[in-house]
Amino acid sequence: MRGTTQEHLVPVGEEPNAIMIDQQHTTVSSTIVDIPRSGIREIMDVAQEVPGAILLSTGEPNFPTPPHVVDAAAAAARAGKTTYVANSGIPELREALAEKIRTRNGYGVTPRSIVVTNGGVEALFASFTALLDPGDGILLPDPGWPNFSMMARILRARIQPYPLAAANGFLPAVEDLERLCDEGTKVLLINSPSNPLGAVIDRERMRALAAFAERRGLWIISDECYDELDFEGGFVSAAAVADPERTVSIYTFSKTYAMTGWRVGYAAAPVRAAEQIAKLQEPIVSSVNTPAQYAALAALTGPQEVVATMRDAYRERRDEVCARLARAGIAASRPGGAFYVWVDVRASGMTSRQFTLDLLRTRAVALAPGSAFGAHGEGYARISLATEPTALYEGVDRLIAALRA
Ligand code: PLP
Secondary structure, X not given: OOOOOHHHEEEOOOOOOOOEEEHHHHOOOHHHHOOOOOHHHHHHHHHOOOOOOEEOOOOOOOOOXXXXXXXXXXXXXXXXXXXXXXXXXXXXXXXXHHHHHHHHHXXXXXXXXXXXXXXXXXXXXXXXXXXXXXXXXXXXXXXXXXXXXXXXXXXXXXXXXXXXXXXXXXXXXXXXXXXXXXXXXXXXXXXXXXOOOOOOOOHHHHHHHHHHHXXXXXXXXXXXXXXXXXXXXXXXXXXXXXXXXXXXXXXXXXXXXXXXXXXXXXXXXXXXXXXXXXXXXXXXXXXXOHHHXXXXXXXXXXXXXXXXXXXXXXXXXXXXXXHHHHHOOOOEOOOOXXXXXXXXXXXXXXXXXXXXXXXXXXXXXXXXXXXHHOHHHOOEEEEEOOOOHHHHHHHHXXXXXXXXX
């Protein structure tokens, strides 16, 4: 009953002399309670009450997983590959991933640098955990994927948001990073192609970011989960230009192969960090679903046309959506990668939350409010292109009508 008073004690049961339970010591974690609810989730909840709503709010490919990938998982399961495996993943997959990184991402790694994870999200969480002590500073993009700041908060790291502004092509500016970085900063997180902006960091900018990180002795965590959804060929991996001994790169099968529910991602890190990330697999997930790892192997080593087909479809949708918005005189990003268009909704005179809720209730279109991605997202909304084109274009036309009204 450490340090409690009578007010914290509540009786259990009706009987006199009931056992007293110390409520203070049965509360849930205040760190977790204090993490705000996702603004995207709020929209999704309201959307459930709007029958037939066009959902342009989530980042989920609208393609099925390729059949040969599904078959590989079924074959693995039938062959009894259903046991726990190594924390880092099955050796065949780690070898194939090292080869993928060499040929498609342009830098050399050995399988010892690869850890297969439960989606890119767990690769990120394990990397954050491996690199950050409580109180360490982490430079996070704003607007940026909300999960980054949730993870930092879970770990009690110090979030140092850096702005991504239209005036800078929505790319990180080294001057901003220099201004924000201090003695306690440990990690620079970059995300290219970006969710929610679709911005792709070009080689020159990447070199400048790498030089900044080196000058200030920072780790780079480079979220490259959309690496293969690069529309103009401008994508460059951080580790291809930055110090590989201080760069952790994050990837996923979710977007490239339409495998969101399979939950397979991976981190590529210098061996000293990869070993710590692998160690963390044990208490977090032990190992990734074994048949899913064989599915991922088939995705990687099988025909790659599926990747090009999906990328071409997203590019075509981007062109059409951007053309419609431009014709209507509405400012929006022209994404170089990923599958999101970032639209300026300030003409509505509402906050982005109010605007997206209003759009959903009055015109049955769900967009993600910009403010869900950070303070600098206010005044914007995110359209997901990962939606069947007829519904996508109808949704965009309704958005245009709402902004004109
Ligand atoms: N990173 C970014 C920027 C994302 O948008 C996502 C998913 O939306 C992920 C990582 C992780 O995806 P997954 O855990 O499905 O691999």
